[in-house]
Amino acid sequence: AQSVTQLGSHVSVSEGALVLLRCNYSSSVPPYLFWYVQYPNQGLQLLLKYTSAATLVKGINGFEAEFKKSETSFHLTKPSAHMSDAAEYFCAVTPGGGATNKLIFGTGTLLAVQP
Amino acid sequence: DTAVSQTPKYLVTQMGNDKSIKCEQNLGHDTMYWYKQDSKKFLKIMFSYNNKELIINETVPNRFSPKSPDKAHLNLHINSLELGDSAVYFCASIAGGGGAFFGQGTRLTVV
Numbered sequence: 001a002q003s004v005t006q007l008g009s010h011v012s013v014s015e016g017a018l019v020l021l022r023c024n025y026s027s028s029v030p031p032y033l034f035w036y037v038q039y040p041n042q043g044l045q046l047l048l049k050y051t052s053a054a055t056l057v058k059g060i061n062g063f064e065a066e067f068k069k070s071e072t073s074f075h076l077t078k079p080s081a082h083m084s085d086a087a088e089y090f091c092a093v094t095p096g097g098g099a100t101n102k103l104i105f106g107t108g109t110l111l112a113v114q115p
Numbered sequence: 116d117t118a119v120s121q122t123p124k125y126l127v128t129q130m131g132n133d134k135s136i137k138c139e140q141n142l143g144h145d146t147m148y149w150y151k152q153d154s155k156k157f158l159k160i161m162f163s164y165n166n167k168e169l170i171i172n173e174t175v176p177n178r179f180s181p182k183s184p185d186k187a188h189l190n191l192h193i194n195s196l197e198l199g200d201s202a203v204y205f206c207a208s209i210a211g212g213g214g215a216f217f218g219q220g221t222r223l224t225v226v
Binding site for chain 1: 119148150155156157158160163171205207209214215216217218219220
């Protein structure tokens with residue numbers, strides 16, 4: 001079975017500071033991993049995805065994530081936070097690339113950006 | 116042009132009523148999902164359809180009945196609504212290779 005654990009339900013950073021949102025996964029088969037962002041009263045938007053190619057994945061809005069098999073981690077980072085980054089972030093896992101495979105979400109991390 | 120569209124965006128109804136939420140995608144994907152997001156933002160998978168066939172049913176009460184008339188549409192009908200059904204319901208369309216495209220959500224409030 002697959003699962004993801006997001007450490008820290010709330011993260012607060014200052015504008016311009018490094019953003020680090022943590023995600024650890026559990027999967028019995030090579031996983032595909034995703035980060036999504038949800039702005040208030042909106043749907044989820046795909047930030048980036050790992051699909052067994054390059055371990056360092058770059059996404060939209062300056063975010064990137066690194067797949068570390070030895071640590072079963074897929075942490076999301078951004079060098080410099082903007083006020084507009086304040087949102088809920090979700091890590092998700094699916095076993096492999098089939099569209100019919102279950103996409104399982106973590107519990108989310110709310111990112112607050114202080115001026 | 117919206118890739119995944121849900122209607123209505125808001126739905127307020129009384130306990131015991133029956134309601135439907137519609138979802139349409141224009142991405143040409145074969146697989147669509149319904150997720151329920153509770154007040155703590157937890158996203159729980161409910162159903163998945165692949166090319167009009169049910170492939171995932173996550174022990175959702177049988178008051179919830181999805182219907183897929185074609186692979187571009189996945190509607191959700193809920194009978195005998197209960198207070199605990201209040202949540203935001205998201206439709207998603209998924210491509211091979213991963214990556215889901217979500218609708219804007221339907222906020223259901225049962226009073």
